[in-house]
Amino acid sequence: MSFSHNQAQQKNGMAIAALVLGILAALTFWTVFGGILLGVVAVILGIIAARKARGGRAPNGKMAVIGAGLGAAGIIGSIVIIAMGVSFLNSTEFKSFEECASKAKTQSERTACEKDFNKDMNN
Structure with missing residues (x-):
């Protein structure tokens, strides 16, 4: 019984990582590292985890999609901040x-x- 529980947690790791990184990207969008880098990684992990969930190879597809969405929001927020900064400097x-x-x-x-x-x- 504990083996299957550990196995489910291992399969869940990518979706959890996407969600955590997506949250961090959304919260730190005003920094290039936070918004863009963490956002890109969250989107990539979220897409991979969602595809695995859709194929029945992993649980928590919704968590993966939410993580990818938050990562994308972080990327968009960072791009807006960068555009505003460039506009101001010019x-x-x-x-x-x-x-x-x-x-x-x-x-x-x-x-x-x-x-x-x-x-x-x-x-």
């Missing part, structure tokens, strides 16, 4: 601030650049 306001700050020689000039940047961002 904005006219940021480039103006960067130019102003590079030319500033004193702390008061840098502070003036920051104030101008904040004013530009709020308008």
Whole structure:
């Protein structure tokens, strides 16, 4: 009896791993490591585990699908965060601030650049 219980746990491992990694990817989507790397691994493991479950070779197909879905959500969230960051860094306001700050020689000039940047961002 304990042998079949251990055997079921071994077959379950990929679905559990997909779920755990999917949860971590969804919770840490704002980091490249968390969202993209963990998300990709969760999606891959989830798809493999779901196929095994569909073929009757492993239990917990729903867990595998949920893990893959959460992994995909983490990937999408990371892509959105990266796109927002790239958009900000390529904005006219940021480039103006960067130019102003590079030319500033004193702390008061840098502070003036920051104030101008904040004013530009709020308008």
